[in-house]
Amino acid sequence: MPNQDSKSPRVPTHSPIKGLLVYAIPYTRLFAGVIALVILYNLTQVIQPYLVKIAIDRYLLVKNSILSPLIQIGFLYLAITLVGLLANLYQTRVIASAGQQIVWQIRIDLFSHIESLSMDYFETHDTGRLITNVASDTTRISQFFTQFLLSVIRDGLTIILVMGAMLLLNWRLGLLSALVIPLIVLISAIFRPRLHKIYNTTRSRQSRLIGFIAENLSGMRIIQIFHQEKKQLDAFNQLNVPYQNANVNEFRWDVLFNRSFDLLGNLAVAFMAWAGGLAVFHHSIKIGVLYAFISYIQQFFEPINSLTQNWNTLQSSMISFERVSSVLATSPTLKDPDLPYPLEPSSAPLLGQVDFDHVSFAYKPEAPILQDISMHIAPGQFIGIAGETGAGKSTLISLLARFYDVSDGAIRIDGIDIRQIRQDDLHKIVAVVQQDVNLYSGTIADNIRLFRDDISLEQIEEACRITGADVFIRRLRQGYDTWLTPHGSNLSTGQRQLLAFARTILLDPKILVLDEATANLDAVSEMAVQKGLMEVAKNRTTIVIAHRLSTLRYADRIFVLDHGRIVESGTHDELLAHNGYYAHMIHKSAWMLEPTGSA
Ligand SMILES: Nc1ncnc2c1ncn2[C@@H]1O[C@H](COP(=O)(O)OP(=O)(O)O)[C@@H](O)[C@H]1O
Ligand SMILES: [Mg+2]
Structure with a gap:
């Protein structure tokens, strides 16, 4: 197993994202493969509405249309869909496996680091927090790679490609669509700090709860001997209720945030139908172009929505990563000497004088x-x-x-x-x-x-x-x-x-x-x-x-x-x-x- 003996972890840099990316370096080639697959997938997605536009404008709305090119377009559409599907499937699989390998490495670093810490650390830090660190924080960190990073690559690329396609089709309508971007930035700016705080609260309440459980499980015998079950249950509930409230609150804000986006998306489609409809009416664009535009603007919102949702993932994996980093940054109070006394198996055996x-x-x-x-x-x-x-x-x-x-x-x-x-x-x-x-x-x-x-x-x-x-x-x-x-x-x-x-x-x-x-x-x-x-x-x-x-x-x-x-x-x-x-x-x-x- 690589790096297992590295007692000094590579993490603590000042920016958590940088620290995380360090872990991804060994998988650069895998990530490159994922990017290639993502490009392929995105191209298929952008080509589809364009094919329909050609079918409508060139073959459906003209008199004496012939059928065979339409059938060809149909088959092409099908083939492209298939390629897109495969690319998507494979990309998800590759990234999930890379993410798991990375989180495996982080867990090993974390656990071996915890093992190297001195006794006083375990007396002043509760076990529950450490359990949360090793078990669930690391899982949340892996989502940075499997969800957030994938989303940034995939959705970022989609936005660029779709925007490009819109500008190519009709630059005026394209620029009009770009007007929604400041709105999106505004909404995230409003929600972002609030969500960060909410996530933090949920996580810290969760680790307090786990700490309580860990402590009580190891002391269960004493609790039962002294009939403290009821009292401990009450104490448990005093931690459980705030945790539940924090979760409900988190969910509420999540929904509010996501629905605000949906609403904006629907408004944009309505606006496009109106503005594009007028243009079709005045014969400045063809109806196929309008179809493509409406498809594109929907495609445009999907990745933005996913990006903002993954913004949440980023938040929670950053919080988890900060917590894990703080454990990794703790150095043992008892250090080995720089020049230890040489005690090789070959040297003279010790006598045992104390x-x-x-x-x-x-x-x-x-x-x-x-x-x-x-x-x-x-x-x-x-x-x-x-x-x-x-x-x-x-x-x-x-x-x-x-x-x-x-x-x-x-x-x-x-x-x-x-x-x-x-x-x-x-x-x-x-x-x-x-x-x-x-x-x-x-x-x-x-x-x-x-x-x-x-x-x-x-x-x-x-x-x-x-x-x-x-x-x-x-x-x-x-x-x-x-x-x-x-x-x-x-x-x-x-x-x-x-x-x-x-x-x-x-x-x-x-x-x-x-x-x-x-x-x-x-x-x-x-x-x-x-x-x-x-x-x-x-x-x-x-x-x-x-x-x-x-x-x-x-x-x-x-x-x-x-x-x-x-x-x-x-x-x-x-x-x-x-x-x-x-x-x-x-x-x-x-x-x-x-x-x-x-x-
Ligand atoms: N980890 C610790 N942190 C703070 N005080 C401690 C710790 N362990 C023991 N003590 C204190 O040190 C004193 C000696 O404890 P200990 O060495 O365990 O005694 P003995 O083994 O002779 O019964 C006691 O007053 C005890 O409360
Ligand atoms: Mg003793």
């Missing part, structure tokens, strides 16, 4: 979360982090995985500042397993290999044997081919956790972080997971954040976090002996340790 060097961090400047954190973690160590909820444990980990940058200080892996490492490389070195394991639609095997084709089924089975996941997988009727869905899969939390461990084994990170990964497990599952964990922890640096402090008993060192500061550190036994914050936490949850406490 240093937090006087690290401070705040999501918002006014509310510091982590303050002056220093930790030295030797390669291969098993490290525990303890602390109450909200102490900043997860935040600490987000910094190590560089979802955010430290506000002060530095984090180093093997002495390399992580800001010097490409983010892709970093995420191969540091893996984080959380409490909720994300599953994707696919088989168990797919979910473990995370859709990387280079991983064989044997490797997957091996990983599952090491972590102990194979026990439950082999009990499933379809084993590794069991189909999972993101939410509906009938796996327990512990089973999901074991899948996550198997994933990690295959990923083989030098540094593994478990963020309360075992918090929701029952005792039996926890034992299974605990065993899996010990296997996964081999040969790598492991950092475990645990709610249940029993998990940390065998840690080489435990850092105790309170209100964003490290208040103590040491082994489990040292910390107990010290009888400080950690010991206090242990005593508070003493019953958890009892069963194994004296063993």
Whole structure:
């Protein structure tokens, strides 16, 4: 697939039309073909009334007329109609396919750009808007090519050809017909700004509605547990009603605009019939010429009407394009270094030493979360982090995985500042397993290999044997081919956790972080997971954040976090002996340790 890896999109120029046309450049030849077909089609349309004019003036209105030329004209008319039909059919097909390919490209650029954005973007922008951007805005953009551009070429050409034909037939009547052009410009000038505003309103109300739906679908469980259905429905309706009103309003103005044009068209035909009729009456033109003129003036209005209708299309695709461009113009807050630390497969493997060097961090400047954190973690160590909820444990980990940058200080892996490492490389070195394991639609095997084709089924089975996941997988009727869905899969939390461990084994990170990964497990599952964990922890640096402090008993060192500061550190036994914050936490949850406490 071309350009898929281009992280820097080509769009953001100042004029949206220019930005759009850039996308059309690869299809220049297709568009040229379309223009040729359009010219052919338009010629057939202009020739038709002229043929009828010849038939009337030369053969029908003369005495002793002969039939055979009329039949010839009839056949010619038929043949021309056929050619026009084919040209029209083919032109529509070609342009639709070009439009779809362009929109495919825009979607890819957009999606890959969204993927490259940093975490803070997703916290400050709602998903619904992004869904609208990727799904419906891009569709509307494609209409720029399939409808607007086609209309400009086709209708513009028709107007020129028809105008030319009228001037050739009779320049006086032709000039008279041209009088309607200022009227048309006037009407669009009146409607245009108003319509633009109306479209904008409809689109933004629509994306608010979609945002609401997206949010509620993902939180449906909570809504039902807390019986908030009625309340959310009311809230939904408060968005739905204005959206409906905006649509009705849009429709109303659309109709008003289009009917104004129809009216003008009909008036012009009436005027032509009157003026041309007078001319026929005074023998200054023949009746066939009048026929041709009336046909032409109707043909003249059709493209103008279509152009103005497509003006609406232009408006809405411009609005959509501006919105998409603004997403594309957002650059990730966390950038890869210009000269990243070289981490080729051939270079010496990392050891997995981690240093937090006087690290401070705040999501918002006014509310510091982590303050002056220093930790030295030797390669291969098993490290525990303890602390109450909200102490900043997860935040600490987000910094190590560089979802955010430290506000002060530095984090180093093997002495390399992580800001010097490409983010892709970093995420191969540091893996984080959380409490909720994300599953994707696919088989168990797919979910473990995370859709990387280079991983064989044997490797997957091996990983599952090491972590102990194979026990439950082999009990499933379809084993590794069991189909999972993101939410509906009938796996327990512990089973999901074991899948996550198997994933990690295959990923083989030098540094593994478990963020309360075992918090929701029952005792039996926890034992299974605990065993899996010990296997996964081999040969790598492991950092475990645990709610249940029993998990940390065998840690080489435990850092105790309170209100964003490290208040103590040491082994489990040292910390107990010290009888400080950690010991206090242990005593508070003493019953958890009892069963194994004296063993
Ligand atoms: N994305 C975020 N934006 C702003 N504040 C956050 C964000 N995530 C966490 N916090 C705040 O940071 C503090 C520490 O949170 P966290 O690191 O999740 O604690 P822990 O994992 O120890 O329970 C909390 O006060 C929390 O409200
Ligand atoms: Mg946490």
